Amino acid sequence: MIYTWEIFAFLSCTAMIKVLHCNADHLLPPTHLSYKWLDAFTVNVSWSWKSPPNLPEGCEIKYVTEKQQSRGVQSRHLGRTPSRFITDNCLTEEMSSDSCTYTISTTGHKLCQNWTHSTPVNITVYSKKPQVKLVEDFRCLPDSDRIHCSWIPVNQSLVLKLTYRMCGIGEEVRNGTKHCQNLHSRGNGCFIDTDGSDICILLDSEIGQSTFRAFIGEPSPKLEIKKAKHCLNLTWTPPEMGRNCWIYQFNYTKCGKPQPQQTAQTNFVSIPYDENCLYQFQSRVLTTKDCLPRQSDWSDVVNFGADVPPDGTPTVIAIVIPIILSACVLLSCYFFRKHRKIFCPTIPDPSAIFKGIMNGNKDHKPIVPGLYAPVDELVHTCNVDIPPENKENLQEF
Template sequence: MTSPAQRVASLACAAVIMLVHCNAERLPPPAGLSYRWVDAFTVTVSWPEPRGLPAGDVRYKYRLEDPESPVERTPLRHFSVNLLTGDAGSGSWTYLVWTVGENVEESIKVNTTIESPKPRAQVKDVQCFINLDNETKAKEMNCSWVPGDRALDLSFRTCGYTRKSIVGLKMCERPYGDALRSGCYLKANGVTNICVLLESEAGLSTFKLSPMIDPPELSIGEEGGDLKLSWTLPPILKHHPRIFSVCYRKCGHAEVCQDYTTRGEPAFMPYDESCRYELRSRVTTGPSIPLIFSQFGPAVFYGTDQPAGKTLPVVAVVLPLILSVCIFLSCYCFRRHSSILCPVIPDPSVIFKEMMMNGNKDLEPTMGSLYTPVPEPVESCKVDSVAGGAVVPLTS
């Protein structure tokens, strides 16, 4: 019978044996990773062959540290990629690399951090407008930007990391600038898949060019109770699906935006005849082709703010009728109560003339009887005769 201590020792030995066995079957990871910038866009990452690789098909996988980035596979001990500061938002990238094989557990992932050959240059609002001729190809693009505290030179080439694309770096022509923006004219065979470098002695900025066109002219009409929207487009977009973003306001409400995908046919949107519409639009190529886009064009106005079509006749009939009834009732009430509202006032001159001719005899008190004093009591006096003919005065 085994004791608890022996049982614990047996389990520990089994775990160690399993760990050694698993480590023996797991592939060794790459070690000693290094990188080299081929030019301002392309970097090559390489490493020596890991020790202890088993016989058989061994490959390597790599991806950016971001879990959502795609996983790439290579049979070689190196890979090349285009790294753009405009995509990363910085001048630093971290890659994960690991070893994979058949019927063998893949190795742990090792990482390497790649730093840009120069600090990131300060540049804002890069715009490259396509200048079109009568054909469907672009002659050149007018690129402009808002620089930082240093002047920048623009160069470009086709994006990629093949030998052919790397040697094709070209300089922008006819530079210009003012206090707000700097720019130049870029001549290329196409308008897509172009990588641009803006560089000074102190820093650089790299990005993939997004070609722009002038905003298409918006035309508005009515059809079947809806607004009919159509645009005038350059030939370069004539045979591709495009997405029109339309933002509009009506009757003072908040702005509403809506997308329409067309191949040249007009678009329709509901129309309220009682509202004045303010519309602006822009265009973007569909998701299946390289990006070409425009900014929003100037606002276009259509219609007027007014009562709805059914309400206007009702108001035109009912309002005069109500006004007529009010006037009739006012006249009736005034005539019926005219003696109160407008009493007859006698002429003062007539009253004065009658007073002079007739005196006060015809005047009768109108305020009641006159005041009559109450008679006071009077005592009678009696005179008695006195003998001798003397008169005796009366005493009170």
């Protein structure tokens, strides 16, 4: 009997879990997805949704919307909305294609018990014209009360039409669309009249179009360098707009050797200085995370100082003196060897001298080389002839 109740309890729990699981699956996904272009930049995506018959009373349904990014980038969450439509800017160059894909799913928000997300559904929005890369190096710089934009056409034979407005989805923003009336004669630049810095650009041609956000740059900062004892003081002139939004980056070489890139939060920085080195600087400005993204190109190279050859006296001494000493030693050895008889004469054997003394002076002894021997004097014998008359006188004595 006990086992019967246990089996009954187990089957009841299983059935309840199955019922709850089925109820969770009853949340239906959106259907009948469609889109409509409001202008060249903005699209409106709408859908329908049918409520399940057993949805709890008071359950609030919201729709989770996401926008798929270019390949390899995580989808961007657009938010949750109770409405059955969204409005968004679809810029083809950001997607690297002529379409934008949106993902929409249904979720229970309040008083929905165990109801969960529905299966997400996708809708792909295609641009009115194929996406074509028409220009390269599109850049804009502030110029007085206007913005000057320039580019390099990919195909010089194409006639380009430029349309622009502030980026956004509101009706007032969409009504602010303007056409470039001041296109350069060469077709590679235009002055834009706008007060903002977040600008959407449409480039149109007979073969296709391209929509993108214009990157507003800044002129390269002017760098001033002053020497202060053993340091160099670097000072930049900050841009006129948003003086608290800028950080300064600079690269430099010292004696031709690249140094690590440095970043300064203010327009002043000091670095150590070596008077024997040439310093070469390049710098740029860019905005902080709290401001709209803007940055300048790297400036031209600014030089300071000069490379001074190091004092080579110790090196010369270390090389020349050993060479001179070696030459002197070699020459000394050469002359010593050549005149060794003078510096090192042959010393006679003393035993030969003493032997001659012991044997007597009468014996003819060989002359010992190197010992002084006097030369025998020649003795001439004189014969005196006495006259006969004197011989008698001599006999008397």
